[in-house]
Amino acid sequence: MNSIKPYIIGIDIGGTKLATVVADTEGTILRKLRWPTDSQRGPDAIVDSLIEMAHLTLSEVGVNMADVAGVGVSCGGPLDTETGVVYSPPNLPGWDAYPLKDKLGSALEIPVIIENDANAGGLAEWMFGAGQRCRYMLYMTMGTGIGGGIVIDGQIYHGANDSAGEVGHQILIPEGPLCGCGQRGCLEALCSGPSIARRARELIAHDPDTLILELAGGRLESVRTEFVVQAAHEGDALALKLLDQTAYYMGWGIANLVNILNVEVIVLGTVAVAAGSLLLEPMNRYMRRFAMSRPAEVAQIVPAQLGELVGDLAAVALVIADQIERTRSGTNSTLSQ
Amino acid sequence: MNSIKPYIIGIDIGGTKLATVVADTEGTILRKLRWPTDSQRGPDAIVDSLIEMAHLTLSEVGVNMADVAGVGVSCGGPLDTETGVVYSPPNLPGWDAYPLKDKLGSALEIPVIIENDANAGGLAEWMFGAGQRCRYMLYMTMGTGIGGGIVIDGQIYHGANDSAGEVGHQILIPEGPLCGCGQRGCLEALCSGPSIARRARELIAHDPDTLILELAGGRLESVRTEFVVQAAHEGDALALKLLDQTAYYMGWGIANLVNILNVEVIVLGTVAVAAGSLLLEPMNRYMRRFAMSRPAEVAQIVPAQLGELVGDLAAVALVIADQIERTRSGTNSTLSQ
Known part of the structure; x- marks a missing residue:
C-alpha cells in the first residue's frame, strides 16, 4: 500500500446493515453510506452492493479510487485474514468459505484487508478510543x-x-x-x-x-x-x-x-x-x-x-495499522511500487 | 551481546539446587556444576556461590570470560526482566526486590538476562524440545x-x-x-x-x-x-x-x-x-x-x-533467543560494539 495516497475506504458488513465510509489517513470520516444488508441475497449480491456503495461514497466526496490507499473490511468471523476467505459467520447465511478479499480486490483494484469485527473493533478502540x-x-x-x-x-x-x-x-x-x-x-x-x-x-x-x-x-x-x-x-x-x-x-x-x-x-x-x-x-x-x-x-x-462509530473506525483502523506496521518493518517501499 | 563470542553461561536458581553450565551458541552443554542452594543463606551469599560456580565451570572447559556472549539466568518469579529485580519467589526466602541482574552483571562483567523459570523452560522446549x-x-x-x-x-x-x-x-x-x-x-x-x-x-x-x-x-x-x-x-x-x-x-x-x-x-x-x-x-x-x-x-x-535438562537449557536458550532477536531487529551491531 502506498502511504502517499491520502484516503481509505472502510467497509462494515453487519447482519442487518452494510456501511461504507471514506476517511483520511488520520481516521477522520469524511462520508458515510448505510444500506440494509438483506442477508438472504447471499454474498455475491452483497458484494455487488458494497462495490456500488464504495464508488458512490467516493464520488460524494470527490475522491478518485487512485487516491485510495486501501480498503479495510470489518466482518463477522470466522475468517482467514491472509487468504481473505470468510467461513459461515452466524449473521451471514450462505457465506461458506467465501473469498471476500479476492472479490472486493478484483472489483475495486486496490489492496483489501479483512478482519473479524471484534478484532477490528479492538484495534479502533486502541487507535481512537x-x-x-x-x-x-x-x-x-x-x-x-x-x-x-x-x-x-x-x-x-x-x-x-x-x-x-x-x-x-x-x-x-x-x-x-x-x-x-x-x-x-x-x-x-x-x-x-x-x-x-x-x-x-x-x-x-x-x-x-x-x-x-x-x-x-x-x-x-x-x-x-x-x-x-x-x-x-x-x-x-x-x-x-x-x-x-x-x-x-x-x-x-x-x-x-x-x-x-x-x-x-x-x-x-x-x-x-x-x-x-x-x-x-x-x-x-x-x-x-x-x-x-x-x-x-x-x-x-x-x-x-467509540459507541456507534466503532464499526466504521474499525474498518478504517485496519488500513492505518497496516501502514504503520509496513513502515515499521520497512516493507512499505516494496508494496507501494 | 556480541554474536561472535562462542560461549554462553547458563544459571539455574532453584529452591534446593543451583546449577551453572557452559554451552556453545548451538545449545550444546559442555560442562555443568551443581551445588545445593541452602536458601537460608540469603541472596548475596547465593550470588557469591553462583559467581564462583560460573568461574569454576568456565575454567573446567578452559574458556575465558572474554569469549562468553552472555549469562542467562532461570529463576523463580515474580521478577522484572528489564530491571532484573527479583520479587520474593516462594522458593527463595529473603529475595525481596533483589537486584539479581545488577549483582551478577557487575561481578561477571558480561550481559545478563534473567527470566522466570516457566517462561525460560517454555523457550527451551520451543528451541530444543x-x-x-x-x-x-x-x-x-x-x-x-x-x-x-x-x-x-x-x-x-x-x-x-x-x-x-x-x-x-x-x-x-x-x-x-x-x-x-x-x-x-x-x-x-x-x-x-x-x-x-x-x-x-x-x-x-x-x-x-x-x-x-x-x-x-x-x-x-x-x-x-x-x-x-x-x-x-x-x-x-x-x-x-x-x-x-x-x-x-x-x-x-x-x-x-x-x-x-x-x-x-x-x-x-x-x-x-x-x-x-x-x-x-x-x-x-x-x-x-x-x-x-x-x-x-x-x-x-x-x-x-527435555526432562531434567530443561533448567540448564532454559538458561542457555535465553541468550540464544536474545541473539536471534537482536539480529532480526538489527540492533546486534550497536550492542556488540
Missing part, C-alpha cells in the same frame, strides 16, 4: 455476544489460524446455561445482552416485584437488558443484583484473562457502556479479588469510547 | 505447581509487567480447593503434583482398595502422585479415575487457553511426561470437547521432551 497509548489491550464486546480482540503494540494478535481472542467462550461453568456455540457455561452464555435478559426473566419469574417488569410492560417475555440497566440506574434491587451477578462472572473471567495475557486495559462495549460504574465498579473489584496481585496491579476495566 | 518449529506455543509445568510460558515466534510473551502466562492460576471453581496463591479452585489447586496427591488421599479415604495405597506402604499420608501414575500404568481403577479427573480439569482449562491464545502446541511437563498417553489422550479429548472447533483444529497437547 479507550485504549489509546497502551501496549497491551483486550477489547470485549458485550452485546449480542461477547467477542474479543487482543491488541498488542498496536497490532491485532491473531494466533495460529485467526482464532485467538475468543474470550467469550471461556467456559466458567461446564454445567451452566447453553451457549450459542454449543457449549455450556461460557462467559457469553452468562453475560451477553441476551444472557443477562434470560437471567433477569428467570429471577423475575420468582420475584416479580421489580421495575424491570414494569419497564417491560408487565410482560416477562418482553424483558430486555436495557430495562435491567435502566432499572438499576433507578436503584431497583433486583436489577442491581443482576448487575452484581454479571460483574461477578465478568470479573472472574477477566481475572483469568489478566493472569494469562497481563493486559493493562480491558475495554468493554455496549452493556458495560450503558451500565457504566454500576457494572464496572463491582467488575473491577471482582477482577482484583480473583486475579494475581502483580498482573492486577496494572490492569483496569474501562468502558469503550 | 517438543515445540520446535511451531510459531504459537504454550508451555505448562505440571510439577509442584503449574507455571506457564507463552512463546510466540520464538520469543517469550511477557505482558505489561512480566506477569503473563500465569495459566496455573486460571480459576475454574471459585469454591474449589485452596491454592498456594490464596485463591480457590485454580487449575494448580486441582492438577499440580501435590493437588493430584491430595485428591488421591481424599478418594482413598473412602475407597482404600487400590494399588496406590499399597505403593504408599499402606499409609494414606505417604500417597504421592508418582504412585498414582505407577498404579494407573498397572491398570488400577482408582488411579485411572484420578487421571481422568485430572485430564478433565486440564482439558477444560487448556480449552479456554486455546480459545484465547490460539496456540498450536501445548507442551506439558513432569506429571504429563510420567503418565504419558494415560493422561494426554483423555486430556486432548476433553480439550477438543470444550474448545471451539477452529482453534482446536490446530491445537495439540504433547509431553515435554
Whole structure:
C-alpha cells in the first residue's frame, strides 16, 4: 500500500446493515453510506452492493479510487485474514468459505484487508478510543455476544489460524446455561445482552416485584437488558443484583484473562457502556479479588469510547495499522511500487 | 551481546539446587556444576556461590570470560526482566526486590538476562524440545505447581509487567480447593503434583482398595502422585479415575487457553511426561470437547521432551533467543560494539 495516497475506504458488513465510509489517513470520516444488508441475497449480491456503495461514497466526496490507499473490511468471523476467505459467520447465511478479499480486490483494484469485527473493533478502540497509548489491550464486546480482540503494540494478535481472542467462550461453568456455540457455561452464555435478559426473566419469574417488569410492560417475555440497566440506574434491587451477578462472572473471567495475557486495559462495549460504574465498579473489584496481585496491579476495566462509530473506525483502523506496521518493518517501499 | 563470542553461561536458581553450565551458541552443554542452594543463606551469599560456580565451570572447559556472549539466568518469579529485580519467589526466602541482574552483571562483567523459570523452560522446549518449529506455543509445568510460558515466534510473551502466562492460576471453581496463591479452585489447586496427591488421599479415604495405597506402604499420608501414575500404568481403577479427573480439569482449562491464545502446541511437563498417553489422550479429548472447533483444529497437547535438562537449557536458550532477536531487529551491531 502506498502511504502517499491520502484516503481509505472502510467497509462494515453487519447482519442487518452494510456501511461504507471514506476517511483520511488520520481516521477522520469524511462520508458515510448505510444500506440494509438483506442477508438472504447471499454474498455475491452483497458484494455487488458494497462495490456500488464504495464508488458512490467516493464520488460524494470527490475522491478518485487512485487516491485510495486501501480498503479495510470489518466482518463477522470466522475468517482467514491472509487468504481473505470468510467461513459461515452466524449473521451471514450462505457465506461458506467465501473469498471476500479476492472479490472486493478484483472489483475495486486496490489492496483489501479483512478482519473479524471484534478484532477490528479492538484495534479502533486502541487507535481512537479507550485504549489509546497502551501496549497491551483486550477489547470485549458485550452485546449480542461477547467477542474479543487482543491488541498488542498496536497490532491485532491473531494466533495460529485467526482464532485467538475468543474470550467469550471461556467456559466458567461446564454445567451452566447453553451457549450459542454449543457449549455450556461460557462467559457469553452468562453475560451477553441476551444472557443477562434470560437471567433477569428467570429471577423475575420468582420475584416479580421489580421495575424491570414494569419497564417491560408487565410482560416477562418482553424483558430486555436495557430495562435491567435502566432499572438499576433507578436503584431497583433486583436489577442491581443482576448487575452484581454479571460483574461477578465478568470479573472472574477477566481475572483469568489478566493472569494469562497481563493486559493493562480491558475495554468493554455496549452493556458495560450503558451500565457504566454500576457494572464496572463491582467488575473491577471482582477482577482484583480473583486475579494475581502483580498482573492486577496494572490492569483496569474501562468502558469503550467509540459507541456507534466503532464499526466504521474499525474498518478504517485496519488500513492505518497496516501502514504503520509496513513502515515499521520497512516493507512499505516494496508494496507501494 | 556480541554474536561472535562462542560461549554462553547458563544459571539455574532453584529452591534446593543451583546449577551453572557452559554451552556453545548451538545449545550444546559442555560442562555443568551443581551445588545445593541452602536458601537460608540469603541472596548475596547465593550470588557469591553462583559467581564462583560460573568461574569454576568456565575454567573446567578452559574458556575465558572474554569469549562468553552472555549469562542467562532461570529463576523463580515474580521478577522484572528489564530491571532484573527479583520479587520474593516462594522458593527463595529473603529475595525481596533483589537486584539479581545488577549483582551478577557487575561481578561477571558480561550481559545478563534473567527470566522466570516457566517462561525460560517454555523457550527451551520451543528451541530444543517438543515445540520446535511451531510459531504459537504454550508451555505448562505440571510439577509442584503449574507455571506457564507463552512463546510466540520464538520469543517469550511477557505482558505489561512480566506477569503473563500465569495459566496455573486460571480459576475454574471459585469454591474449589485452596491454592498456594490464596485463591480457590485454580487449575494448580486441582492438577499440580501435590493437588493430584491430595485428591488421591481424599478418594482413598473412602475407597482404600487400590494399588496406590499399597505403593504408599499402606499409609494414606505417604500417597504421592508418582504412585498414582505407577498404579494407573498397572491398570488400577482408582488411579485411572484420578487421571481422568485430572485430564478433565486440564482439558477444560487448556480449552479456554486455546480459545484465547490460539496456540498450536501445548507442551506439558513432569506429571504429563510420567503418565504419558494415560493422561494426554483423555486430556486432548476433553480439550477438543470444550474448545471451539477452529482453534482446536490446530491445537495439540504433547509431553515435554527435555526432562531434567530443561533448567540448564532454559538458561542457555535465553541468550540464544536474545541473539536471534537482536539480529532480526538489527540492533546486534550497536550492542556488540
